[in-house]
Amino acid sequence: MPEISRRTLVGGGVALSGAVLLSACSRSDAAPSLITPGDDVIDATEAARTSTGREREFALTAAESEFDLGGTRVRTWSYGDSLPGPELRVSAGDTVIATLVNDLPDPTTVHWHGLALRNDMDGVPHLTQDQVAPGERYTYRFVAANAGTHWFHPHVGTQFDRGLYAPIIVEDPDEPLAYDQEWVIVLDDWLDGVENTPDEVLEELRAGMDGGGHSMGGGGGPMRMGATLMGAVSDLLGGDAGDVYYPMYLVSGRPPNDPRAFEAAPGDRVRIRLINASADTAYRVSLGGHTMTVTHTDGYAVEHAEADALLVGMGERFDVLVTLADGVFPFVALAEGKDANGFALVRTGSGSAPRADVRPEELDGRILVATDLTADEGVRLSAAEPDVVHEIELTGSMADFDWGLNGRAYDHEDPTAAAFAIAQGQRVRLVLNNTTDMWHPMHLHGHHVQIGTDGPRKDTVNVLPGQTLTCDFDADNPGRWMTHCHNLYHGESGMMGVVAYTT
Numbered sequence: 001m002p003e004i005s006r007r008t009l010v011g012g013g014v015a016l017s018g019a020v021l022l023s024a025c026s027r028s029d030a031a032p033s034l035i036t037p038g039d040d041v042i043d044a045t046e047a048a049r050t051s052t053g054r055e056r057e058f059a060l061t062a063a064e065s066e067f068d069l070g071g072t073r074v075r076t077w078s079y080g081d082s083l084p085g086p087e088l089r090v091s092a093g094d095t096v097i098a099t100l101v102n103d104l105p106d107p108t109t110v111h112w113h114g115l116a117l118r119n120d121m122d123g124v125p126h127l128t129q130d131q132v133a134p135g136e137r138y139t140y141r142f143v144a145a146n147a148g149t150h151w152f153h154p155h156v157g158t159q160f161d162r163g164l165y166a167p168i169i170v171e172d173p174d175e176p177l178a179y180d181q182e183w184v185i186v187l188d189d190w191l192d193g194v195e196n197t198p199d200e201v202l203e204e205l206r207a208g209m210d211g212g213g214h215s216m217g218g219g220g221g222p223m224r225m226g227a228t229l230m231g232a233v234s235d236l237l238g239g240d241a242g243d244v245y246y247p248m249y250l251v252s253g254r255p256p257n258d259p260r261a262f263e264a265a266p267g268d269r270v271r272i273r274l275i276n277a278s279a280d281t282a283y284r285v286s287l288g289g290h291t292m293t294v295t296h297t298d299g300y301a302v303e304h305a306e307a308d309a310l311l312v313g314m315g316e317r318f319d320v321l322v323t324l325a326d327g328v329f330p331f332v333a334l335a336e337g338k339d340a341n342g343f344a345l346v347r348t349g350s351g352s353a354p355r356a357d358v359r360p361e362e363l364d365g366r367i368l369v370a371t372d373l374t375a376d377e378g379v380r381l382s383a384a385e386p387d388v389v390h391e392i393e394l395t396g397s398m399a400d401f402d403w404g405l406n407g408r409a410y411d412h413e414d415p416t417a418a419a420f421a422i423a424q425g426q427r428v429r430l431v432l433n434n435t436t437d438m439w440h441p442m443h444l445h446g447h448h449v450q451i452g453t454d455g456p457r458k459d460t461v462n463v464l465p466g467q468t469l470t471c472d473f474d475a476d477n478p479g480r481w482m483t484h485c486h487n488l489y490h491g492e493s494g495m496m497g498v499v500a501y502t503t
Ligand SMILES: [Cu+2]
Pocket: 403, 439, 440, 441, 485, 486, 487, 490, 491, 495
């Protein structure tokens, strides 16, 4: 049988959806022709990236696995036998060659969250590649152009709420920061294999709300109803903090009753790279007895800012510098609004370990959120009026679990049907308007927007209820790119869309 190339396959899909648009969609003008992942311009864009010429090969096996989480044995899916999966570390400009072997019972892909890479390696099924079937392998090959703290996970179903997540750190060859040590800390809300699976949770969320019986309680803290968490409230998140009950919160793969201990010498300056790999949980993060200097978010430098606590939404990353005191200190990731926390220890000297449920006073000190930050001058966008503006309403409700963009649920089979069209070279403005009663961490693939006129450059932006955020970027990475809520259950329920370059 002749092999069908990806170009034929994906190109065919676009032609079909265009045809459907023309015949069935009366509001459409002429449907624009969209760049496909197989187009020559993708190769040309890749060739223009600054490359070191160095190739870095990695093997990734996604497989069923078993872990002991503080005495609770869970069967799950993970990359190899570690939680989080193996850290990949390269230098900006290196070519990553990562071969994924799929030993899962289901198809999967890898999405490289935060990397502005070539479109056909972005890992989104039906949009940039075919799913990798069980027993099959697929090699991702791309120049890792933008330095920073990033991570990778599948872009299929609820898979990243299992153990399928890991850091990818792209070092800056001209690193301006000086520090003695570096720790990568990954936060995760965990439920897989404890009482249920993420698929069962999604089913319950979709089915359970129809009667409207799960309306918010009148205070008194969060309350569990099956897999659903009711009354999880956070002022920092503008109200409803999350939908899902999690039995534990992991800091770099370990629960509070079996914490990881990070060790250093008193006076050491440590760079902490924080990644929130959770599906439904934002954290307020503090290191007891210390202030943090925030230097980067989502890989992009910001004007240094001091904080006692930091709000980290799903998909967001922050780099901080901390100068360590002498003793044993609690690293606490308070699950915002959920009355629980992740926990680790930082040890530079002797002393007894703090209790896992300790609430350091820093948690209620100067709390920094991403929108407080200012982009470092070196990464700020030049002032320009947008060439194209897309207003994107975040829509839906917890009761109906009908999350969408502009009232529309994403269609995996026809992903570009309602695409937000842009063209190479344009200054693009996305106006994200949250009309719902919940906050949404909105993620854009392949680009880093700037919030407002001088806010931080980011790929994942928390939009609070009732809030409108203006997000600008330069269209310099042609292809078809997801923009979606990184609350896994919102995204999977339809809060996803596509920003697509026209030819
Ligand atoms: Cu959402």
